[in-house]
Amino acid sequence: MQLHTWTGILIVVAIAMASSISQTTNTPAPSARLSAATPSSEHAAEPGASGTPTNSEEQLYPAEELQWRGGANGVSTAIAEGDPSQAGTFTMMLKLADGAWIPPHFHNVNKRLIVLKGTLLMGTGQVLREDAVKALPTGGVAVVPKTNWHYEGGRGETIVALIAEGPFETTFA
Numbered sequence: 054m055q056l057h058t059w060t061g062i063l064i065v066v067a068i069a070m071a072s073s074i075s076q077t078t079n080t081p082a083p084s085a086r087l088s089a090a091t092p093s094s095e096h097a098a099e100p101g102a103s104g105t106p107t108n109s110e111e112q113l114y115p116a117e118e119l120q121w122r123g124g125a126n127g128v129s130t131a132i133a134e135g136d137p138s139q140a141g142t143f144t145m146m147l148k149l150a151d152g153a154w155i156p157p158h159f160h161n162v163n164k165r166l167i168v169l170k171g172t173l174l175m176g177t178g179q180v181l182r183e184d185a186v187k188a189l190p191t192g193g194v195a196v197v198p199k200t201n202w203h204y205e206g207g208r209g210e211t212i213v214a215l216i217a218e219g220p221f222e223t224t225f226a
Contacts, residue, residue: 119146127153127207133214137221145215149173149207157181157204157226164217166195171211177203179226202226 112134119131127150135143149155149171157179166173168191175195176186181204188208189195197203205213 114144121146121148124148124150128155135219137217137219139219141219143217143219143221145217147205147211147213147215149205149211149213151207151209151211154181154206155204157202158223159200159202160197160217160224161220161222162199162218164197164215164221166197166205167214167216168193168195169212169214170209172208173211173213174206174208175203176205177201 114133119133121129121131123129129148131146131148133144133146135141137143137145147155151171166189168189170191172191173189173193173195174183174186175189176182178185179202183206186206
């Protein structure tokens with residue numbers, strides 16, 4: 054995959070994160086604050102904690118700099134930003150080999166999944182049933198509620214961005 058494609062994907066992830074953060078802080082998402090009557094350059098800086106614009110730079114996480122771990126069972130992870138063990142938003146990348154499965158589990162917080170490549174297969178329950186999954190193709194988004202038993206698999210090499218709030222815990226069946 055070319056660099057500009059990953060850059061576009063990371064922009065989508067950043068928008069999803071901004072939406073997630075705005076929902077938890079009751080602040081309108083960036084797109085909701087833009088006005089068709091005013092040029093977007095007036096809104097180039099996001100407001101800081103005090104509501105005044107800041108000059109802080111965006112944070113970029115190029116795909117080629119991700120440090121993938123795992124892979125023995127066909128599932129690898131990489132932390133793009135944040136720390137799942139600490140309070141705050143984080144983005145974890147998941148890579149599933151064709152036919153790989155993450156067994157039934159649940160989390161202590163809601164999670165959002167954005168399929169960047171391949172097809173994510175998703176099912177619910179404490180028993181993995183390949184005949185009962187739903188397919189979520191590239192570009193699809195899933196929201197998994199906390200304490201909801203679920204499992205995921207990959208059709209073709211599948212790469213997913215997982216966005217959630219830490220501390221993040223996983224309990225397997």
